[in-house]
Amino acid sequence: MLDPKRLRANPQEVAGQLARRGYVLEVATFEKLESQRKTLQSETEALQAARNKASKEIGFAKGRGEDATPLFEQVENAKLKLAANESALSALQAEFDDFLARLPNIPHASVPDGKSEADNVELRRIGTPRAFDFPIKDHADLGEALGQMDFAAAAKITGSRFVVLRRDLARMHRALTQFMLDTHTLEHGYEELYVPYIVNADSLRGTGQLPKFREDLFGIQLADRDWALIPTAEVPVTNLLRDEIQDAAALPRKWVAHTPCFRSEAGSGGRDIKGMIRQHQFEKVELVWAVEPGKSCEAHEALVGHAEAILEKLDLPYRVVVLCTGDMGAGAAKTYDIEVWLPSQNTYREISSCSNFEDFQARRMMARYRDPTTKKNELLHTLNGSGLAVGRTLVAVLENYQRADGRIDVPMALQPYLGGMKVIG
RNA sequence: GGAGAGGUGGCAGAGUGGUCUAUUGCGGCAGUCUUGAAAACUGCUGAGUCGCAAGGCUCCGGGGGUUCGAAUCCCUCCCUCUCCGCCA
Numbered sequence: 001m002l003d004p005k006r007l008r009a010n011p012q013e014v015a016g017q018l019a020r021r022g023y024v025l026e027v028a029t030f031e032k033l034e035s036q037r038k039t040l041q042s043e044t045e046a047l048q049a050a051r052n053k054a055s056k057e058i059g060f061a062k063g064r065g066e067d068a069t070p071l072f073e074q075v076e077n078a079k080l081k082l083a084a085n086e087s088a089l090s091a092l093q094a095e096f097d098d099f100l101a102r103l104p105n106i107p108h109a110s111v112p113d114g115k116s117e118a119d120n121v122e123l124r125r126i127g128t129p130r131a132f133d134f135p136i137k138d139h140a141d142l143g144e145a146l147g148q149m150d151f152a153a154a155a156k157i158t159g160s161r162f163v164v165l166r167r168d169l170a171r172m173h174r175a176l177t178q179f180m181l182d183t184h185t186l187e188h189g190y191e192e193l194y195v196p197y198i199v200n201a202d203s204l205r206g207t208g209q210l211p212k213f214r215e216d217l218f219g220i221q222l223a224d225r226d227w228a229l230i231p232t233a234e235v236p237v238t239n240l241l242r243d244e245i246q247d248a249a250a251l252p253r254k255w256v257a258h259t260p261c262f263r264s265e266a267g268s269g270g271r272d273i274k275g276m277i278r279q280h281q282f283e284k285v286e287l288v289w290a291v292e293p294g295k296s297c298e299a300h301e302a303l304v305g306h307a308e309a310i311l312e313k314l315d316l317p318y319r320v321v322v323l324c325t326g327d328m329g330a331g332a333a334k335t336y337d338i339e340v341w342l343p344s345q346n347t348y349r350e351i352s353s354c355s356n357f358e359d360f361q362a363r364r365m366m367a368r369y370r371d372p373t374t375k376k377n378e379l380l381h382t383l384n385g386s387g388l389a390v391g392r393t394l395v396a397v398l399e400n401y402q403r404a405d406g407r408i409d410v411p412m413a414l415q416p417y418l419g420g421m422k423v424i425g
Numbered sequence: 426g427g428a429g430a431g432g433u434g435g436c437a438g439a440g441u442g443g444u445c446u447a448u449u450g451c452g453g454c455a456g457u458c459u460u461g462a463a464a465a466c467u468g469c470u471g472a473g474u475c476g477c478a479a480g481g482c483u484c485c486g487g488g489g490g491u492u493c494g495a496a497u498c499c500c501u502c503c504c505u506c507u508c509c510g511c512c513a
Contacts, residue, residue: 044482045475045483046482048483051493052482054493055443055494058443059494071493072493245472366472375454
């Protein structure tokens, strides 16, 4: 959520910033809502003040044993007007809140302008894609040939965009998770969390999935509960901060959590239909930071470095791009994507997305800390990034480490997690 | 699932229709004293929002209701605790 004060003070300036990401802020609509609200609010509060005063006087009068009848009539008259005003005001405020809740974040000044993925800017490329001297296969063909990756079985059990893994591939998938968690907790100083995989609507509003992106979620229909399966651990983890005031000494908070993630993939029909790239259910190891406002840029660099460390240890070629204004998620002020090399697609594909939300999520969820110098409660900055998407990492290992005979070499860093196994198949 | 008890500021814990502008304690902050610290004493100390300000409004788990007036009464939902039952 944007700062309503800033929006009120400089609507044209905010509109200009949002235009960078292709969002049209309807300044006229906003100003009309705002002026209506202002009038109605001050009128309503004046009526409330009058009612409170009169009621108090009734109390005094009764205390003195006086007749309060004239006062009753006086209050009665104002009551109808007040009731009408209050309901009009709360309707207007709901409209205003919804308007605010749907606005995207303002892009950071360092984010390049652009309309789409094509305008993202590559920052660095690490590692060299391997030259194969045999016809390569994609991960789905490799996995199915091994008899350890079964899309048909998953389709029977549930439907498309799910997978069943068996034996060594299932084990390697689990090993990747352990390897990532160990690296982040032991080497990068993260606190490991286990969290719920189902969250309520307040949490989804806090991180920004609601009200705008309900169609991306798997909702839970249970009585009248508005719950959903988590689309990412970002939701339960970041919402730990909701309605809390952090002690400055506890900052930065650095959390890591491994969870499954569930996405409806509405609107992605036809894209990445084959294989494990785009599933309704996948595993992710997520990194979440909460920092003081002045420190989020350096935190962002550290965070992306921690995600990169996983790929470096696995010796997988990758590149880092900074997303342009038009390709960023709505809540992000700045996003780095890490893309891993996939030989079968002859290109780099997203395996991690690391975003700085600045105070956008913090304002929605009232996530604050007590500034020790000003002694005031200030909004935190929040960040998160995948470290990494486990399914896609498995895909990358299969494709980059494949052998001519269809077997898979196990990356050195992973061998200790597989009981010293050096090859799969 | 059944029965009961509860949800109040950072924490503990009063308040059961009207000076509640939410008592008090702990914690925190500032000061006095002190070489320094502790102790003692004094003062300040919930959040949000509108306003240049004075000041106003809202918030006692969520929502709704009764009333001139609700932390307090009623309805409903959520959560926590105790006991029983069931159970990974």
